[in-house]
Amino acid sequence: GQKGKKKIKLKTVGQRYFIDGQREKKKQCDYPPCLLTHCESVDAQKIAFLLRKAWTLYSVTPLFRFHRARLTEYARLLSAFIAAEKRKGLAVEVGVELDIKVALTSLADLRGSELDQAALLVQLSSRSQASSRNSEDKLVWSGWFCSMFGDDFSENVLEDFTCLPLFLSHGAESYTTLVGSWFQKTFDCCFRRLAISPLNLSWMVAMWAGCKLDRAASAVELVFSVPCLSQPLDISYAIHPEDAKALWDTVQKTPGEITQEEVDVFMDCLYAHFHRHFKIHLSATKLVKVSTAVASAHCDGIVKILHSQYLPGVLMLLTELAISQIQ
């Protein structure tokens, strides 16, 4: 939650942007130049794995005594842990006995500034023992830790701690639990599911609907869940992306900055339009999912990033959410 006056500083090349958490809630929507986009050697292939996948979000407290040089050792230990848990009877796959291989990779360019820790990717692959020697490993689960401009958080942290507040997982939840418990035991950290409130979802849809896209964009969709009914009812409200962007352009006053008031005006326009046609007050319902051409997000903390250009911006927002859940 928000506790008192919180100032979040975003360091960029030579400039500082201040966000005052108390009086005027502003966010910076043009992310500052970050290592991800400016590093010449960034392979589009490298980050391709991030796109178009549904990632489940978690907030992670700082890891104690995590050493990047020991990645192969950690991979070995995690692999042994998973094998041991399996033997204990916590089988994750029924039927074919799968041998799980663990790979830990450091993604040096996947971070915002020099002050961020580089992202850490964990991948679980299986090689079926029954198949031939030439069979390839099949990726069964992946998860990665990241920090995109989370410097405000890492500033105040002690030396032995590594700050990677955002964790994203894709794959069977049983694997997520296994990997999560190993990390929690080994580095004395804590994983928590990151839920996204309707308020934060409305920030996201406002920010992303206003993004400039060169290709034809998909519709902006908002899904609402209606409370207090005997049978749950979901309302889906789809808006043509150009209309949404046009509306946002009339609302946003300062390029590169968004205020809570602007987000409210944007949402109120959408609600009013819907009410005019259907006589339903969407503002009395719960916004549960938003979808744009840039990314989609669900209140249970599930996100899909669709556009590589805006990846840092989306990650920056998610990092901020993760940090506020930790604090």
Next chain:
Amino acid sequence: QKLAEAILQEKKDFNISIHLARSLPLPSERDHLRPRIDLIVFMIDIKSKYSLKNVETSLAYVDASFFLGKVCFLVTGVGRVNACSIDTNAVCKLGEAYCSPVLFCELELEGVRGATAQRLLRILQICAGHIPGVSALSFVSLMRKSDVD
């Protein structure tokens, strides 16, 4: 509804009548039958932006004299941070604009509901003039002091 019952259940030595309304203005037909109003509590559900809008429009129908301490905003549902549809800063600004206190509570929990009922009852006693030496105007000056902080 439950809050009203909780308030009535609290031990007190004076009579209260509670009128629940979805919005203002109250229907004018019963104006002459209505007793003196000592306190107006505007309830805002943190999960519903609509409730905030409703309160904002209803405020226009309240006579200015009520804002000398006889109005209070009650924000409910704060137990579930993840279902929040309203910016709490906006509610606090509303409280400041109307010089009225903003209370936060979670009515789903019986304990908190009881505590909230007690607080409202206390405020009501002061507003009705039952506490000698303390008037509703004290709320206004208390609000101003915390603002300076």
